Amino acid sequence: MTIYYFLFAIGIFVVLRYLSRVVGSVTSNRAIYKILIRLFPVVELLVWLAFGLWAINRLFSDFVYYPVLVSAVAVGIVLVVGWYFLRDFISGIILKAEIPFEKNQHIGVADHQGMLRKVGYRSIEIETHRGELIKIPFSKLASGAIHLFNKNDSLQSHELSLTVSSSIPMQEVRDRITKSLLLLPWVAINKEPSIELVEQTPTHNLLSISYHTTSSSYASNVNQYLSAKFDELG
Numbered sequence: 258m259t260i261y262y263f264l265f266a267i268g269i270f271v272v273l274r275y276l277s278r279v280v281g282s283v284t285s286n287r288a289i290y291k292i293l294i295r296l297f298p299v300v301e302l303l304v305w306l307a308f309g310l311w312a313i314n315r316l317f318s319d320f321v322y323y324p325v326l327v328s329a330v331a332v333g334i335v336l337v338v339g340w341y342f343l344r345d346f347i348s349g350i351i352l353k354a355e356i357p358f359e360k361n362q363h364i365g366v367a368d369h370q371g372m373l374r375k376v377g378y379r380s381i382e383i384e385t386h387r388g389e390l391i392k393i394p395f396s397k398l399a400s401g402a403i404h405l406f407n408k409n410d411s412l413q414s415h416e417l418s419l420t421v422s423s424s425i426p427m428q429e430v431r432d433r434i435t436k437s438l439l440l441l442p443w444v445a446i447n448k449e450p451s452i453e454l455v456e457q458t459p460t461h462n463l464l465s466i467s468y469h470t471t472s473s474s475y476a477s478n479v480n481q482y483l484s485a486k487f488d489e490l491g
Contacts, residue, residue: 266312345394345395352399364383366383371389418465423457452466
């Protein structure tokens with residue numbers, strides 16, 4: 258009789274692995290793909306829990322301590338699942354009460370360093386200097402060192418020379434460049450960019466642009482973006 262449930266479990270495993278491949282191949286609609294890829298692990302967990310409870314019911318329903326066994330299994334599942342979710346949530350409450358996390362602050366944790374982009378209930382999200390987004394659970398943060406840098410102290414100033422057509426009013430040029438800079442994820446928004454007219458000719462204006470980032474590695478990205486975007490004004 259036991260072999261029957263064993264084979265049934267193997268069948269469920271094969272079907273779920275096949276479905277996971279089908280879900281992973283859904284690339285026609287990115288929004289649907291994201292929903293499926295997040296929903297499937299939950300469905301998989303529920304299927305295994307349902308199978309486990311069904312198998313216990315069939316195998317031990319005549320057992321004198323059957324109600325105690327079912328209760329113990331249910332309590333065990335609740336404790337395991339609850340601990341997995343609650344440990345990060347509780348660690349987050351404690352850490353946020355002790356440490357003033359702020360978005361767009363320069364932070365260093367474990368082997369990662371970058372900008373703090375999101376502070377959630379169970380984790381934080383960091384954007385590294387290479388543009389990678391890394392999600393770190395609060396329970397992992399609680400067991401290691403956390404380095405928070407003052408926003409102003411960690412900012413680095415950069416300058417760029419840009420040539421634009423003199424036919425465009427200077428105020429319009431300043432507004433467009435400032436807006437473009439502040440919309441970039443690499444540029445500090447608490448330090449307004451400075452745009453100065455260095456040289457003026459009948460056809461072109463030479464501008465000196467100053468802005469701030471939290472890392473010198475971002476400067477090349479910003480410079481390339483501005484040069485490409487405002488070439489049309491040159």
